[in-house]
Structure formats: structure tokens, C-alpha cells
Amino acid sequence: MPVSRRPAGPIIDVSPEASSLEIENLTLAYAGKPALRELTLRIPRQRVTAFIGPSGCGKSTLLRALNRLHDLNEAVSWRGSIRLEGQDIHAPEVAVDELRRRVGMVFQAPNPFPMSIYENVAFGLRLRGGLSRRRLDDIVEWALNAAALWDEVKDRLRASAWSLSGGQQQRLVIARTLAVRPEVLLLDEPASALDPISTLKIEELIRSLKSQLTLVLVTHNMQQAARVSDYTAFLHEGELVEYGPTDDVFTNPRLARTENYITGRMA
Ligand SMILES: Nc1ncnc2c1ncn2[C@@H]1O[C@H](COP(=O)(O)OP(=O)(O)OP(=O)(O)O)[C@@H](O)[C@H]1O
Numbered sequence: 001m002p003v004s005r006r007p008a009g010p011i012i013d014v015s016p017e018a019s020s021l022e023i024e025n026l027t028l029a030y031a032g033k034p035a036l037r038e039l040t041l042r043i044p045r046q047r048v049t050a051f052i053g054p055s056g057c058g059k060s061t062l063l064r065a066l067n068r069l070h071d072l073n074e075a076v077s078w079r080g081s082i083r084l085e086g087q088d089i090h091a092p093e094v095a096v097d098e099l100r101r102r103v104g105m106v107f108q109a110p111n112p113f114p115m116s117i118y119e120n121v122a123f124g125l126r127l128r129g130g131l132s133r134r135r136l137d138d139i140v141e142w143a144l145n146a147a148a149l150w151d152e153v154k155d156r157l158r159a160s161a162w163s164l165s166g167g168q169q170q171r172l173v174i175a176r177t178l179a180v181r182p183e184v185l186l187l188d189e190p191a192s193a194l195d196p197i198s199t200l201k202i203e204e205l206i207r208s209l210k211s212q213l214t215l216v217l218v219t220h221n222m223q224q225a226a227r228v229s230d231y232t233a234f235l236h237e238g239e240l241v242e243y244g245p246t247d248d249v250f251t252n253p254r255l256a257r258t259e260n261y262i263t264g265r266m267a
Pocket residue numbers: 030035053054055056057058059060061062
């Protein structure tokens with residue numbers, strides 16, 4: 001049955017929410033080949049925003065731009081602006097390490113460091129220094145709890161992180177990222193390498209974390225986007241096609257391109 005469509009018009013509909021990130025006219029190319037075209041969107045604070053769209057539409061490229069992961073790629077050219085809590089992330093006074101602490105990132109494949117569970121979570125805290133052993137212990141416990149992993153690992157904190165299952169490893173990586181108290185957590189298909197039970201745990205975790213921080217999730221899984229996100233941005237060929245509350249985008253998409261994608265008629 002065709003869904004009734006609201007009239008096409010302004011596609012950006014997150015107006016009542018306070019923004020964490022504001023992206024304006026962002027255009028990005030790899031070796032001159034455009035990957036993002038004039039993207040403008042606001043990412044609401046303490047909400048889950050999903051980026052969806054067909055393979056190659058620019059989801060990961062956009063995510064990586066939010067904590068300046070393109071800085072080291074000389075083939076990347078870009079223009080536009082990205083603001084975090086009102087501040088331009090490319091301003092000369094912004095230290096990129098501090099930006100990446102504030103805007104943490106979790107990738108598709110779990111990547112724990114070759115060290116113990118405890119040391120993985122303490123890693124970023126030790127780099128910053130100045131914490132007593134007791135304070136470090138407290139934060140490690142807090143972060144493992146926040147990542148819904150504490151109960152499973154509290155008796156083996158000195159074991160290798162690699163002794164954990166894939167799903168546990170991914171929650172450990174999330175704990176490691178949370179330990180340095182980011183304001184934003186970027187998740188690039190965080191569950192796509194995991195089994196269904198681990199996937200559900202990650203989804204529960206994402207939902208629970210939004211009381212503390214802003215989450216941005218790239219996913220190929222439409223059900224996952226519908227289950228966990230408050231807002232959904234649909235990208236196609238580097239353009240932002242439609243963006244709004246997830247319920248609206250999934251049940252009453254404004255544009256045929258969005259409908260074709262979410263109903264599986266566009267790969
Ligand atoms: N490091 C890179 N160098 C050159 N081109 C790149 C690079 N990364 C991505 N691209 C190109 O940029 C475009 C967008 O890629 P991107 O990975 O952002 O898309 P995506 O929507 O995340 O895709 P997928 O869902 O397959 O992960 C694609 O055409 C891709 O080939």
C-alpha cells in the first residue's frame with residue numbers, strides 16, 4: 001500500500017531541539033571526486049541521530065568529518081563549516097586531540113588495544129595523567145558500567161581484552177571512549193560484525209547513553225535505525241535527501257527516493 005506523502009518542502013525538521021553539532025553547506029571531495037554535496041543539518045543534543053542511505057552515499061565520510069578524521073588525508077578537499085556547541089571545529093584554537101576526546105568514535109570492527117580490559121579503559125585517562133589510582137579505578141568501573149559490561153568483566157579486569165567475545169570487545173571499546181567523557185559519540189555500523197544478541201545489547205546501550213550524550217549512528221540496518229534513533233537523515237549520492245524525526249521518515253517519508261530506500265526498492 002503506498003504511504004501518503006506530506007508535501008515536499010523544507011526537509012529539515014528538528015527545530016524544537018537544541019543542537020550539539022551544526023553542519024552548514026559541507027561539501028567534501030576525495031581527489032576532486034565529490035562525496036558530500038552542500039550538506040546542512042543540525043544534530044540534536046542528547047538524542048540518537050541515524051545516517052542511512054545506500055552504500056557509497058557518504059555516511060561514513062560525513063561521520064568522519066565530525067571529528068576531523070579527514071585531516072590526515074591529503075586527497076580530501078572540503079568547504080563549509082561544522083560547529084560543536086557553537087564553536088567551529090576547524091578554528092585555529094581548536095586542538096584536534098581535545099576535539100576527538102569531545103567527539104569520540106567507534107568503528108565497525110571492535111578494536112581493543114593489546115592490553116588488559118582495565119588498561120584499555122584507563123588508556124585515555126592515563127594519557128591525560130594526573131589521576132590517583134583510586135580515581136582511575138572509579139572511572140574504569142563507571143565506564144564499564146555505562147557500557148553495560150561491568151558485571152561480565154569485574155572479576156577479570158586484568159585479563160587480555162582479546163579474551164572477550166566480539167560483542168564484549170565492542171562494548172569495551174565503547175567503555176574506553178566513554179571514560180574520557182565525550183559529549184558526542186559517533187558510531188560507524190557498531191553492530192554489523194556482531195551476532196543478533198550482541199547487536200541487541202549494543203542497541204540497548206545506545207538508547208541508554210542518550211541521557212548523557214549525543215549519539216550519531218551510521219547503519220545499513222533499517223530496523224536498527226527505526227529501533228534506536230530519534231532522528232534519521234537519509235543521504236543519497238552525497239546529498240541530504242530527507243531529515244526528520246525517525247517515525248516520520250519511516251512511516252511517512254516526504255520523498256519517493258526515501259520511500260524507495262526504506263522499503264528496499266533501492267539497494
Ligand atoms: N579514503 C577514500 N578515498 C577515496 N574515496 C573514498 C574514500 N572513502 C570513501 N570514498 C568514496 O566516497 C564516497 C562515499 O563513501 P562513504 O564510505 O562515505 O560512503 P558510505 O555511505 O559510508 O558507504 P558504505 O555504506 O558502503 O560504508 C564513495 O564513492 C567512496 O568510494
